[in-house]
Amino acid sequence: MRELKITPIKNGTVIDHIGNGLALEVLRIIGVGSLDKDSTVSVAIHVRSGKLGWKDIVKVENMELSPRKVNAIALLAPTATISIIRDFKVREKRTVDLPDRIVGVLRCPNPNCISNQPEPLESEFEVAERRPIVLKCAFCERRVEDFRRHLA
Ligand SMILES: Nc1ncnc2c1ncn2[C@@H]1O[C@H](COP(=O)(O)OP(=O)(O)OP(=O)(O)O)[C@@H](O)[C@H]1O
Ligand SMILES: [Mg+2]
Numbered sequence: 001m002r003e004l005k006i007t008p009i010k011n012g013t014v015i016d017h018i019g020n021g022l023a024l025e026v027l028r029i030i031g032v033g034s035l036d037k038d039s040t041v042s043v044a045i046h047v048r049s050g051k052l053g054w055k056d057i058v059k060v061e062n063m064e065l066s067p068r069k070v071n072a073i074a075l076l077a078p079t080a081t082i083s084i085i086r087d088f089k090v091r092e093k094r095t096v097d098l099p100d101r102i103v104g105v106l107r108c109p110n111p112n113c114i115s116n117q118p119e120p121l122e123s124e125f126e127v128a129e130r131r132p133i134v135l136k137c138a139f140c141e142r143r144v145e146d147f148r149r150h151l152a
């Protein structure tokens, strides 16, 4: 491992190749506040990268990401790779894939949508277009392009 900017971790998750400046969005998705108190989170912003020019990196001890969080990272930081570290070694490494549906990560911008009513339903969006990304609410069909503004 040539990268020495962040202390190695024994067990946890490394989210690498995050597009420059997107680490804070990734931290929001992870929900750093909800991690157990023994988990150190290391963040490197604006790191030189062969592939990307510049990138961000997030390393979280003692945590593995739920599939839902991986989907959210795929939406907001599509170049990210996710490595699972066990006993200081990379046990598994994968790139993220934009799924067909995004559940529970974003809020529908339509105030009248059933997903926003007093007894709210979990939000659900279909990925209607991929380039550029357009999402469509599964309940009210509202199209959403500026999804970064609608993180729940
Ligand atoms: N024990 C560890 N603690 C913290 N981070 C680690 C540890 N081992 C590997 N990593 C990080 O996990 C990621 C994947 O590790 P790997 O050794 O596969 O990286 P790499 O050779 O730089 O490959 P690539 O950049 O193509 O994903 C890298 O970001 C690396 O810095
Ligand atoms: Mg590398």
Ligand SMILES: [Zn+2]
Pocket (backbone or CB within 6 Å): 108, 109, 110, 113, 114, 115, 137, 138, 139, 140, 141, 142
């Ligand atoms: Zn809606």
